[in-house]
Amino acid sequence: MTLTIPDDVIQSLKIPKQRMDIELRQEMAFALYQRGLASMGVARRYAELDKWAFLDGLAKRGIVRHFGEDELSEDIAYARDSQ
Numbered sequence: 848m849t850l851t852i853p854d855d856v857i858q859s860l861k862i863p864k865q866r867m868d869i870e871l872r873q874e875m876a877f878a879l880y881q882r883g884l885a886s887m888g889v890a891r892r893y894a895e896l897d898k899w900a901f902l903d904g905l906a907k908r909g910i911v912r913h914f915g916e917d918e919l920s921e922d923i924a925y926a927r928d929s930q
Contacts, residue, residue, distance in 0.1 A: 869895065873904065881910045887918060 852871075862870045876894035879885035885893070891901035905912055914922075 876901075877904060877908055877910060880905070880913070881908075883913065886915065887913065 857867065860867070873894040873896065876885065876890040876896075879893075880887060880890035887898075887901065891898060894901060894904070896904065902912070912918075
């Protein structure tokens with residue numbers, strides 16, 4: 848799939864041209880996650896971010912983390928291993 852963004856929109860964005868693709872990809876990933884349309888795993892892979900960078904991006908944007916069953920199980924296992 849290809850997403851077409853009009854030139855006037857691209858020119859009005861305050862994003863350096865060399866960062867345009869990754870910045871827009873990441874913003875789309877955060878928006879899809881926030882709306883519940885993508886899981887964290889899917890969104891972070893699309894954004895090309897590791898788990899910690901994605902979580903940092905959520906925090907910077909004030910996006911509340913969704914806890915699905917898999918994510919909750921992963922966090923519980925991590926907490927148990929850390930004791």
